[in-house]
Amino acid sequence: MQTAAHYVVTGRALLGEDLREEDVTITVSEGIISSIEPSSRPAERWIVPAFFNAHTHLGDTVAMDLPARGSLADLVKPPNGLKHRILAATPRTELVRGMRASIIAMLATGTTGFADFREGGADGVAALREAAAGLDCRPIILGREGGEEVSDGAGISSVHDVANAEETVTNARAAGKLVAFHAGEKNPDDVDDALAFEPDLLVHCTHATDAQLRRIVDMDIPIAVCPRSNWLLGVTASAAHPPIARILELGGRFYFGTDNVMFVQPDLPREMAFSATIFRAPPEEILRAAISGARMAGRSGYLEVGQKAHFLVINPAKSNLSFSKDIRSTIVKRLDSSSICQTVLTMQ
Template sequence: MKSLTCHEKVIIEANVVVKDSFDVIEKAFIRIEDGYFTEIREDSLNSSGCLRYKAKGMLMIPGLINSHTHIGDSFFKDFGIGKSLNELFRPISGLKHRLLSSAPENLIVKSMRNSVFDMLRCGITTFADFREGGKRGIELIKKAIKGLRIKPIILGRPNYYFNEDDVVKNYEMPEDKIREVEEILEICDGIGLSGPNEYTDKAMRELSRLAKRKKKICAIHACEDKSSMDFSIKNFHQSEVGRALRNFNPDFIVHLTQAKEEDIEIVSKANVPIVCCPRANSILGLGFPPIVEMMRKGITIALGTDNVMLNSPDLFREMDYTSRILRALERDPSAVSSEDIFKMVTINPAKALKLDKEIGSIEEGKIANAVFIRMNTKNLESTKDPINTLVHRVRPDDIRAVMVNGEIAYGSLPKY
């Protein structure tokens, strides 16, 4: 039996959800070395003289991954509910962009930091944020997360949008904006565009080329609103999805709320993951994404909480809402399984972000990101199925601790 050195940690007697099959090992012993899971076993480990955490009675699950956020609008939560997507978010003229342009930076940063801490409190250890504001927007989020143990995937964009006439005329991206994108890609993880209707085909191809050359992520919103779909079909004789796939070559697409059968088919053939934001779509009156249809076509689905101004960044609420609405819409309680839904906040987003070798499940060799849930709370006592419970019943106040890279990032665990 391997002896432990003092830089190692051992989790003792946790009921741990392992691999992407979500098998539960009861009263397991988990070794963590240098921020990685190195051993998971049912019998005890020699942990003498090392840091030992007692997790008896707790459910240990993978750190959750929030696949799509906009935390920049955290400083005006719940303002604008009842307004349309275009009224709130249209680039430059929308309410959000007007408020962002006039808000003091210290307020924006403080509010973003509060939202990031709230994500940790909700068991989120990784999040992918679409950053507006060009290079300065990226600098602000880095300032907001300083000192917090959480993994941000920062997807920037140029501080530039084409008007509709120029999109149709297919102008080139201005040279100074290309240089801006090159600078942005030096300090972030990729590009996250607002949508195909704000960029020409030529511009999308150039932006994709720049990102792919640096092995960075390409992501884009598409097919969220009927009016944007109508514009694309009228002017390009193809949907936003078709334009995005053909010109931008995205690693994942956000929304697809208005997707038709042909959109789902081409996404499936392209093997591109989709990030859905059901609560955001619902509060905006946009409908509900065709998740079941996409799953039937083998598309990888992940969940995001989208704009903080409209939604709390709480994936437990997102899972619960998604599961219940899908079963209701399909009029079939077996339309999806709780395992399907839980994958949407763990291994599926890890795949979309090309991080599934590192995060998304608790396995030997992966980064030690985990959430410890107290199963003896008044809310969870007497629950009988851990995955059903995770999807439909767990709340942030049931969480005892959150671990990121093998270190406690939120809460605490009792020590032996």
């Protein structure tokens, strides 16, 4: 991990939001990309934007792969779903240790930022901040049950699961904070009610109708899709859900999230590879979805002059990646931690 004060690296980079391939030298000064200059040197490294995980529940780490059966509501619906009972019974020290371990796992696979729906009120928010302390990663924390007041915003379950959604949103807006809703995970019934609050982010929209998707796109609301979680939890078995292809057809925006660590490892390279196989979206769209969630943290996420440095340096010679004929496709389908030789990021 390289915290960016001054740093210079040469290689084949994926530049800008169009992720165009160019051989360049990138200079970082005081944590900001100060120049990107053409290079004639042979490119021995790849330089790519770091990833941003747009939806996690890291507290669930303490219930990882617990043998459990039941409906989605039985497992994760607040306030009495299985995960909530486990969280309530877990000592704080163990909860913090689990979340910290998952943050370290994300950093190892190229994720330098994430947005977490944090259970447990203000104490839950404080526990996640403690878990992230000293690590090269600042979480966007979307609190619940009073945690909204001391975090970056409100991470609301389905609008049908909470009694005070209007008050929660009003307070968050008054404080200039983010508002995010789960919606459309198992059916479309809660999507319209969530849209009535004009959220900054919708999570899942697995079964949003075409009319709802059009509204979402018209309102320019990004969707954090969680394909592996949706498939594992049985809310989809189709390449049409989540509707990645339709979102792209309509000109909408989607980010990738990995959802509950209880069920799915918070590993965006795995999320990209799975999605490339099932949904067959163009590699550049899949890669953008793993990067663009950085907008939630107030940055573009891309390699551009003037942007904060958040990028990966990859050594393709450490594996068979050096035979790649399309870097974007190879990163989406084949990248793992073994090929990442440096993570460069700005922490301020």
